[in-house]
Amino acid sequence: MAANVAAIASAARAADLIVTPELSLTGYDVRDAVHDLAIAIEPGAAPPLQLEPLAGESTPEVIVGLVEAGGDGIPYNTAILLGGGRIRHFHRKIYPPTYGLFDEGRFFGRGQMLDTFELAGGWRAALLVCEDLWHPALTYLAAMSGADLLIVAAAAPGRGVVEGGPDGSAFASSLAWNELVSVTARTYGVYVALSNRVGSEDGVTFAGGSRIVGPDGAVLVSAADTGEHRLELVLEPAELARARQPYAHLRDDDPRFLARALGRLVAL
Amino acid sequence: MGVVHQALQDAHAYGVIVLEPHGPEGALFLRWCEKTRVEAAAAPGANGEGTDPGASAELVRAAGRIAAAGRGALVVHPVNRTALLLGDIPPEPLLPLGDVPASVIQTCTGGWSGSESVTSLANRAGGVEALDRALFRWLERREPFAVATSELAPEVACALRSRFQAGRFGRRRAGLVPKLGYRTVGHDLRI
Numbered sequence: 001m002a003a004n005v006a007a008i009a010s011a012a013r014a015a016d017l018i019v020t021p022e023l024s025l026t027g028y029d030v031r032d033a034v035h036d037l038a039i040a041i042e043p044g045a046a047p048p049l050q051l052e053p054l055a056g057e058s059t060p061e062v063i064v065g066l067v068e069a070g071g072d073g074i075p076y077n078t079a080i081l082l083g084g085g086r087i088r089h090f091h092r093k094i095y096p097p098t099y100g101l102f103d104e105g106r107f108f109g110r111g112q113m114l115d116t117f118e119l120a121g122g123w124r125a126a127l128l129v130c131e132d133l134w135h136p137a138l139t140y141l142a143a144m145s146g147a148d149l150l151i152v153a154a155a156a157p158g159r160g161v162v163e164g165g166p167d168g169s170a171f172a173s174s175l176a177w178n179e180l181v182s183v184t185a186r187t188y189g190v191y192v193a194l195s196n197r198v199g200s201e202d203g204v205t206f207a208g209g210s211r212i213v214g215p216d217g218a219v220l221v222s223a224a225d226t227g228e229h230r231l232e233l234v235l236e237p238a239e240l241a242r243a244r245q246p247y248a249h250l251r252d253d254d255p256r257f258l259a260r261a262l263g264r265l266v267a268l
Numbered sequence: 269m270g271v272v273h274q275a276l277q278d279a280h281a282y283g284v285i286v287l288e289p290h291g292p293e294g295a296l297f298l299r300w301c302e303k304t305r306v307e308a309a310a311a312p313g314a315n316g317e318g319t320d321p322g323a324s325a326e327l328v329r330a331a332g333r334i335a336a337a338g339r340g341a342l343v344v345h346p347v348n349r350t351a352l353l354l355g356d357i358p359p360e361p362l363l364p365l366g367d368v369p370a371s372v373i374q375t376c377t378g379g380w381s382g383s384e385s386v387t388s389l390a391n392r393a394g395g396v397e398a399l400d401r402a403l404f405r406w407l408e409r410r411e412p413f414a415v416a417t418s419e420l421a422p423e424v425a426c427a428l429r430s431r432f433q434a435g436r437f438g439r440r441r442a443g444l445v446p447k448l449g450y451r452t453v454g455h456d457l458r459i
Contacts, residue, residue, distance in 0.1 A: 101447065158447075160449055161449070199270060201274065203444045203445060
């Protein structure tokens with residue numbers, strides 16, 4: 001963990017916000033080591049000693065992933081926002097995948113909240129972890145709560161080789177992720193910043209392909225699927241309005257209708 | 269190859285010793301090693317010499333292990349996915365082509381290799397492409413067995429299922445296979 005903290009700290013320069021992938025401090029395939037790796041955090045307070053290099057008063061704000069020791073004794077797959085010497089926000093992964101090659105539900109608890117938070121320049125953001133993005137209810141909630149920026153910290157492995165991509169082949173899972181990110185951005189008229197892991201761990205290759213997508217769904221910057229990259233972009237508030245103007249679905253959406261329908265559905 | 273690099277790092281090994289280096293899979297893997305700067309060497313005695321092929325294979329395997337231990341290397345077997353699914357399960361710890369179907373090896377190199385039982389089954393199926401199609405439909409797309417193997421003669425389908433079932437125990441203990449597909453031996457295909 002110390003090496004990862006140092007690497008992130010050395011890369012944190014000349015930006016308002018740095019986003020790193022899911023479980024960037026520990027690696028993804030932690031399994032039952034969760035109990036050894038878990039560290040307790042206190043939102044609003046100074047970070048634990050191990051994370052102090054990332055939370056200086058004058059360093060950029062940074063989002064990192066770690067195993068959180070919940071106060072309830074349950075480990076969580078958590079992404080935290082560090083800035084101004086304290087933990088400004090945290091998000092516990094709500095949907096830890098437990099299917100196919102994924103086994104997270106055996107080791108992690110499930111988050112129960114999705115809050116938005118404010119960034120420099122008045123940006124309102126929401127933070128999701130990997131599989132969370134595949135649940136439309138969460139992106140809907142984030143958008144209805146006023147998020148202009150969805151930040152997704154992911155460790156998505158590559159699965160299913162198909163034709164496509166710049167060198168002739170691509171992971172089918174990467175193509176699906178790319179579509180999902182663009183559709184989400186366009187649907188809600190928000191920027192989506194995806195930071196996805198690269199490299200290998202225990203036979204699994206992580207698909208990389210980090211990207212920032214504009215509120216009209218267009219890919220603004222993207223990384224290759226191999227090798228570490230640093231993507232930089234200045235977000236423009238005016239683009240939010242420009243992307244949303246042709247459409248009225250955000251304006252017309254009625255969460256009360258959804259609340260009533262869900263109330264009937266859940267009551268059943 | 270990223271997985272191979274990671275495996276070498278995890279094992280504190282300097283490189284790999286490759287069994288069956290002269291087959292299509294072995295040759296392909298050695299080319300990849302050269303391109304990605306992985307130190308690779310053929311297992312000692314892996315030139316097929318010897319009067320008893322069975323004994324020779326075991327001796328080469330043993331020689332490979334001894335050479336690897338002496339040089340701080342990992343022993344690698346370039347078995348393809350088709351052979352792995354149909355019961356050719358080598359005991360080596362790293363199987364870098366274990367998720368690459370034999371038909372893909374054939375497309376890349378003009379040939380593929382497997383045990384006599386597997387190659388015979390492929391011939392009876394009308395070619396390794398037909399065999400891989402059936403395996404893909406059954407295991408990756410999860411079609412019912414009868415539907416997935418509908419292009420095969422019934423006795424060939426029966427033999428395919430029989431060989432797959434016979435490999436159950438070995439697949440649970442198979443070495444590390446870099447994941448490419450949706451159901452990869454050792455990751456999410458443990459049956």
